[in-house]
Amino acid sequence: MSHAVEIDAVDKTFGNVAAVRDLSLQVPANSIYGFIGPNGSGKTTTLRMIMRIFLPDSGHIHVLGEETGIAASDRVAYLPEERGLYKKMKVRDVLRFYAELKGFRGSGPAVTEWLEKLGLAGWADKKVETLSKGMSQKVQFIATVIARPELVLLDEPFSGLDPVNAEVLRDEILNLKKNGATVIFSTHDMAVAEKMCDFIFMIYKGRKVLDGTLETIQDSFGEDTLRVRLDGDDHDFSRLPGVNRVTDYGKLQELRLDRGTDSQLILTELMKRGRVRHFEQARPSLHDIFVRIAAPTVGDDHA
């Protein structure tokens, strides 16, 4: 399988802050790759290095087989996190401008088609400044993908979208893949990453901590999670032997087991305390894995 992006032993430092350390990553062509990690961990820096807006201090980055220092490319498109459009321009004009900048001539019909597809047809001749946040986000998405780039980089494409619009966007991202593009996006929504991504990459404090399919990532943690529900309230499971962490979801408790703990023993213990309504042994969720890695330092940054 050829790679759309190959990152090889890359370091990037700003002043004396190491933003990315010794990062290697291969993004297979025609895949959806999810970047996760707490704020400030290096996701955006990595995306910008792939865009070649930043150049790495050391190491190599090949994008679509090329290694250059020039950001401009008609084959790669980027949706920045703090997105921006010309406020005073009309939606249609902005989209045609971005399309032409990517070398896509005669973009008129495509613009109309996209606006209809994303439910913005009535806004084509309105100024950007009149759009709501969600609408301008969709416009920005169209601007990113209208010229049919081979590699699409999306920084937090779902943030701030309502569920309906998030669904629309999800379908369009999946369509991009169907049409042969490679998509890399960063997200704080673990459920989205779990469901949409072929591969998941987690970066934490500038270092790669997870990389692979959801399966392989979860497998590496083993089936160490029990989800249980007992009749009655006020159960304290934290004292149970072999349980090192309890997450209380109210109606459901999630117990993380020490390595080598026999789940049957736990079940026996639970049955002593009350009627067991639900008992499930599972691999940890991506959310749980994220929190396990980042919990000690993440304060205000729950996904």
Added chain:
Amino acid sequence: MRKVWVIAVREYSVAVRSKAFIITMVLMPILMSASLGMQILFKRLEDTKEKRYVVIDRTGGDLAKVLHTSADLFNQTVAPEPDSKRPSAARILLEVVPPGDNDPESIARQRFEQSQRVDHDAVEGILDIGAAVFKMHGDQPTTDDEAVIRFQAKKPNQRVFIAWAEQSLNAGIQAKRFASQNINPKLIALLQEPVTVKQKALTRQNADGSYVDASESTQIANFVLPAVLIGLMFMVIMIGATPAMQGIVEEKSQRIAEVLLGSVPPFQLMAGKLLGVIGVSLTMASVYLIGGYGVADRLGVTEMLSPALLGWFVLFLIMALLIFGSLFIAIGAAAGDIKDTQTLLMPVMVIACLPFFALGPIMQDPNGKIAVVCSFFPFATPMLLVARQSVPPGVPLWQMISGIALVLTTTLVCVWAAGRIFRVGILMQGKGARFTDLIKWVRRG
């Protein structure tokens, strides 16, 4: 190169459609004519009431009579019909006061009494003609009170009256001196009749061999036209380049820049913007030039605006736009926000104004050393060359060509540097750039 064009088209259409552009376009001529109107208005508001002056003639009264005659003449010319029409200057009213005793004490007392009247605004000033003004001093001029005409007043601005009094009295004094020597003053006036120096441009030879004498109006043109052309240049540059500069700041603060950089190399991005600036400014310049031609046509001075000169003007306007546009764009790239642009703009404005400071000496000798040296300071080149070109015989071709080459090179450097500053500056939002930073960014890219 197509992307340069795409950028330029957007810049142009956004700028030309902006309210600011339309307003300045309309407002500028209005403001200009308004300032002219203000000058006329202020002129009209000048105090033209009758002004009363005390005359103390210590020579016996002849000079007071001379003054009276002259005052009548003055009043007739400046304010012929005081009741029906506004006089163009204050009418002069004279009040002759006989001199007192001729001892220092009495003279001083009389001067004090009259000064009191000035203080109480009864009279405007005191003209005190010394007793010995007819005496000729030859090699030993004196400023004794006896030998001069004193003028005392409270208000400082008595320029018109003093000049009038000096001229009238001297004429009277000279007439008396001539008479005392039995000389006919009219003859003297004839003998002293001055001969004028007429300034003309150089004589040219037509293709058919005949010689062409330059018209006299070119002299005014030589002085006014360069200033007008430079002013016009300056104006359209400011109007054309400012939105581009602000646009770049917007792109940076709205994070449009990252998307742009992902599509266009920074040099092409900046070049496109520059092209847009030129388009906007030329649009404005052509409107003003057509308007200016209309005015010149009405005044019958269209021959000043020869097609060749207009050609040079447009060429050097483009040069000036290139060089200042690229500088403005670099400022936009370096600034963190609109306020930053003001700080960074200062030195650029000083540079832009240099040609105005040097214009005087340069126009005195349009092909002299100062002119040539200043013309090769790239930011002044376009304006100075067009100013010098507007005066015969014009600028030597080699200077024109090397000037253009210099401007083009500087522009390329500026655009390139702007691109690099933009590329680095884009990622450092909120942090104002110092000049040392800028130089570092340019070098590292």
